[in-house]
Structures are given as C-alpha cells and as structure tokens.
Amino acid sequence: MSGAAHIAIEVLLSIGVIVALICCLGLAIMPDFYERLHYMATVSTITTVCVLVAVVIQEGWGQATLKTIVIVLVLFFMNATLTHATARADRVRKLGHWTADPKENIPVVKSGSGGTK
Amino acid sequence: MNVWLIAAAVLMFGLIPCGIVVFTRDAINRLVGLEMAGMIETLILIFLAQGFQNPNFYDLALAMALLSFGGGLVFARFLERWL
Numbered sequence: 189m190s191g192a193a194h195i196a197i198e199v200l201l202s203i204g205v206i207v208a209l210i211c212c213l214g215l216a217i218m219p220d221f222y223e224r225l226h227y228m229a230t231v232s233t234i235t236t237v238c239v240l241v242a243v244v245i246q247e248g249w250g251q252a253t254l255k256t257i258v259i260v261l262v263l264f265f266m267n268a269t270l271t272h273a274t275a276r277a278d279r280v281r282k283l284g285h286w287t288a289d290p291k292e293n294i295p296v297v298k299s300g301s302g303g304t305k
Numbered sequence: 306m307n308v309w310l311i312a313a314a315v316l317m318f319g320l321i322p323c324g325i326v327v328f329t330r331d332a333i334n335r336l337v338g339l340e341m342a343g344m345i346e347t348l349i350l351i352f353l354a355q356g357f358q359n360p361n362f363y364d365l366a367l368a369m370a371l372l373s374f375g376g377g378l379v380f381a382r383f384l385e386r387w388l
Contacts, residue, residue, distance in 0.1 A: 216322035
C-alpha cells in the first residue's frame with residue numbers, strides 16, 4: 189500500500205472519529221430531546237461512510253469490505269427507524285396517542301424550549 | 306499499534322457522554338443515549354477487527370449493530386406502551 193493510501197486512511201479515520209466525538213458531546217450538551225435525536229444521524233452517515241471508504245482503501249474488495257458494507261447499511265437504516273420509533277414513543281408518552289387530531293392545539297415551539305427535558 | 310487501534314481507543318471516549326445521558330436523564334432520553342452508544346460500540350468493533358487484521362471479528366460488529374437495532378425498537382415500544 190502506498191504512502192498516499194496510508195495518509196488517506198488516516199485522514200478518513202480522523203474525520204470519522206472527530207465527527208463521532210462531537211456528536212457524542214452534542215448528545216450530552218443539548219437541552220432538548222428532539223435536538224438530541226438529530227446527533228445520531230451524523231454518526232450513522234458521515235462516520236460510517238468514512239470508515240467504509242478507509243476499509244475499501246486498505247483491503248480492496250474482500251470479505252472485510254463486504255461485511256463493512258452490510259454493517260454500514262444496517263446502521264444507516266437502523267438510525268432512521270430508531271429515530272422515528274423513539275420520537276413516536278415520546279409523543280405517545282406525552283399525548284397518549286400518535287395519530288393527528290384535527291382539534292389538537294399544537295403549540296409553536298421555539299428552538300431549545302420544547303420537548304422532554 | 307496501528308491507526309485503527311488508535312482510532313478505536315479514541316472513539317471509546319465517545320461512550321462517556323452517552324453514559325452521562327444514560328445515567329442522569331429521564332427514561333426516553335436514556336434510550337437516545339443507549340442507541341448512540343450502540344452505534345459507537347459497533348464502530349469500535351469495526352476498528353478493532355481491522356486493527357487486529359481478523360475478518361472474523363467483523364461478525365461481532367454486525368451482531369452488535371443488529372442487536373442494538375432490535376433492542377432499541379423493543380425499548381421504544383416498551384416506553385410507548387407501558388412506562
């Protein structure tokens with residue numbers, strides 16, 4: 189493997205790890221439940237794609253790359269499904285139902301002031 | 306020690322904020338921390354598999370991703386209906 193490939197792998201891993209750490213920090217800092225939910229999406233897209241590209245550069249097309257592709261796809265679709273399920277659970281816990289009610293008075297929530305603390 | 310093992314070691318610090326959320330917030334926020342921790346652990350297992358140059362270790366990461374997915378869904382439904 190050439191020196192350029194080594195540098196590319198190091199850069200991709202650095203980007204992925206730094207983005208993941210920032211998102212973990214944001215998870216703990218954000219005051220609102222719905223703001224907190226968004227930080228999972230960055231890890232499941234940017235970090236996983238960086239890791240996948242780094243594995244492809246190092247291993248080429250082999251068993252490790254195929255398994256990494258499967259894991260990245262699982263994480264990608266897992267995040268979308270889990271985010272929806274978790275937000276739905278929070279709404280049902282607060283309102284007692286999930287479906288929209290025409291008579292329901294939905295308050296306008298300012299940034300950082302709504303959701304479950 | 307190669308770059309993959311260093312990345313795995315550094316990424317483990319990401320579990321600390323997840324642990325803070327899990328141990329200090331209410332139930333629905335704990336679920337978010339648990340889901341994030343599951344993703345971080347899956348990435349750490351990928352790094353370790355690549356760092357030790359053993360493709361069989363990727364099965365652990367795949368199992369972790371699938372189990373954290375199922376566990377997150379079960380917890381979300383549990384919080385929605387019974388807690």
